[in-house]
Amino acid sequence: MLAKLKQLFSDSAAFAIAQMGNKLVAFLLIPVYTRYLDPGQYADWGLTNTITMIVSYLSILGTDAALAFYYFDAKEKQERRAFFTAATLFSAGICTLFLIAALGLGAPLAQILYGREMGYEYLLTLAMLATVAAIIIQMNLAYARYSRKVWTFNVMSMSYVIGSALLNVFFLKYTDWGVNGIFVGQVLGGAVVALILVWMFRKEFTRQVRWVHLKHLLRYGAPLLPTLLAFWVMNMLNRPMIIYFVSREEAGLFETAFRFASVIALVTAAFQLAWRPFAMSIKERSDAPAIYSLVGRAFIVVAALAIMFLSFVIQPLMELATGQPEFAQAYPYVWMLSLATVLNTFHLIVGVGLLIRKQTQVISKIFIMAAVLYVLGNLVAIPLFHNWGAGAMAMLAYLFIVIVIHRRSRSAYPINFRMGSILAFLVVYLAVMAGITWIQVNDWSNKWLYYSLGLAVVTVAVFVTGIFRFQTFFGTLQRLPGLLKGR
Numbered sequence: 001m002l003a004k005l006k007q008l009f010s011d012s013a014a015f016a017i018a019q020m021g022n023k024l025v026a027f028l029l030i031p032v033y034t035r036y037l038d039p040g041q042y043a044d045w046g047l048t049n050t051i052t053m054i055v056s057y058l059s060i061l062g063t064d065a066a067l068a069f070y071y072f073d074a075k076e077k078q079e080r081r082a083f084f085t086a087a088t089l090f091s092a093g094i095c096t097l098f099l100i101a102a103l104g105l106g107a108p109l110a111q112i113l114y115g116r117e118m119g120y121e122y123l124l125t126l127a128m129l130a131t132v133a134a135i136i137i138q139m140n141l142a143y144a145r146y147s148r149k150v151w152t153f154n155v156m157s158m159s160y161v162i163g164s165a166l167l168n169v170f171f172l173k174y175t176d177w178g179v180n181g182i183f184v185g186q187v188l189g190g191a192v193v194a195l196i197l198v199w200m201f202r203k204e205f206t207r208q209v210r211w212v213h214l215k216h217l218l219r220y221g222a223p224l225l226p227t228l229l230a231f232w233v234m235n236m237l238n239r240p241m242i243i244y245f246v247s248r249e250e251a252g253l254f255e256t257a258f259r260f261a262s263v264i265a266l267v268t269a270a271f272q273l274a275w276r277p278f279a280m281s282i283k284e285r286s287d288a289p290a291i292y293s294l295v296g297r298a299f300i301v302v303a304a305l306a307i308m309f310l311s312f313v314i315q316p317l318m319e320l321a322t323g324q325p326e327f328a329q330a331y332p333y334v335w336m337l338s339l340a341t342v343l344n345t346f347h348l349i350v351g352v353g354l355l356i357r358k359q360t361q362v363i364s365k366i367f368i369m370a371a372v373l374y375v376l377g378n379l380v381a382i383p384l385f386h387n388w389g390a391g392a393m394a395m396l397a398y399l400f401i402v403i404v405i406h407r408r409s410r411s412a413y414p415i416n417f418r419m420g421s422i423l424a425f426l427v428v429y430l431a432v433m434a435g436i437t438w439i440q441v442n443d444w445s446n447k448w449l450y451y452s453l454g455l456a457v458v459t460v461a462v463f464v465t466g467i468f469r470f471q472t473f474f475g476t477l478q479r480l481p482g483l484l485k486g487r
Contacts (some may be wrong), residue, residue, distance in 0.1 A: 050236035062221025132249030133190030164189030230367035336391035343398035351414025
């Protein structure tokens with residue numbers, strides 16, 4: 001067990017190099033965007049991102065998740081290459097069809113979506129071009145990740161993000177293209193990196209795509225499509241709903257909060273990249289359930305504490321980063337969206353049994369139920385509570401997903417995650433975070449005293465609720481140096 005935990009830690013740390021760089025770049029772009037775009041344009045950029053995300057889902061059809069499974073399930077290298085080729089060409093081909101549609105219908109659709117008669121005629125075409133390149137990059141980087149080519153993954157991932165970011169800044173500063181300029185930068189940066197990756201992995205592509213490989217990929221991955229669409233609904237539909245029920249400016253603030261919440265992905269994103277191949281690689285081990293349980297409990301505690309520390313500094317951080325008072329008003333929603341991000345990653349851990357048993361359709365059904373509840377809840381929460389309601393519904397929807405997926409996964413592949421203890425901990429945590437937010441919004445003096453008290457309550461709750469046993473936890477800490485050395 002210890003060797004495998006060391007592998008997960010090592011892989012997460014290695015992938016974190018790229019993820020930290022990418023998230024740092026994305027974070028540094030926020031003050032640039034807020035200076036060159038008004039809140040309405042910022043909302044338009046966010047809406048375009050929602051469109052590209054759903055196109056990505058419809059193009060990939062879960063073949064990226066299937067590739068993770070069959071890469072480790074395949075016995076021969078040629079078989080792995082065949083799955084990789086089928087997944088890449090299929091996904092890029094489907095996205096190309098969306099590009100062709102955008103060429104013909106992009107202008108009238110843009111007028112309907114953005115409510116502007118001029119300025120966005122080519123925006124959807126640019127967005128689709130950028131998405132084609134992004135899909136090719138995603139599939140090649142996934143193959144690099146599964147084959148543990150860490151530096152290839154890190155270098156090319158950061159090259160894509162940093163290169164596109166520099167181009168975005170250039171077009172925003174030296175042209176009047178606005179949101180269009182951002183996607184021009186993404187097209188140019190993405191195209192270069194995609195071509196480099198295809199050249200680097202040219203020997204990994206097979207000469208033909210066999211139906212049997214594509215059939216296996218789609219049979220495993222396609223049932224996940226409703227999951228992805230539901231994920232899109234719960235992550236992206238709130239901005240259009242805020243625009244409709246409240247205002248475009250409020251949607252721009254929520255988009256700002258969403259971007260700041262992505263800082264927590266420094267904890268989750270690198271782990272998520274390492275988790276799937278790691279989980280599939282140990283599924284035949286007798287101690288796999290114990291490893292899954294330990295990782296899941298540690299993840300939720302570490303991520304919750306990371307969000308709490310972020311909330312302590314989020315207000316001055318946003319004021320400094322955005323440079324605009326109207327954008328800085330979004331700080332109270334950040335922790336809620338961050339927790340939603342953590343719970344989304346957590347469902348992959350508690351639902352690992354369903355992935356092992358190939359019961360991906362169960363996950364889709366649960367996500368569909370959650371998406372319906374989310375939309376119905378937002379129809380009430382957003383008109384009444386505006387951005388507060390949208391943030392709260394995001395947390396509740398993902399908490400529902402975690403609870404139900406854990407219940408269904410436990411019957412397929414029993415793992416003791418101590419879910420009762422985790423839920424009790426989250427109740428205490430939510431109460432503390434709500435109190436901290438109240439203190440911040442009402443601008444109480446001596447905030448750090450209350451922050452320290454809240455941190456102490458949450459720390460004690462970890463042991464009182466039973467997520468970890470006090471003696472076991474500190475005994476492990478004492479042995480940690482030896483564990484990391486592989487003793």
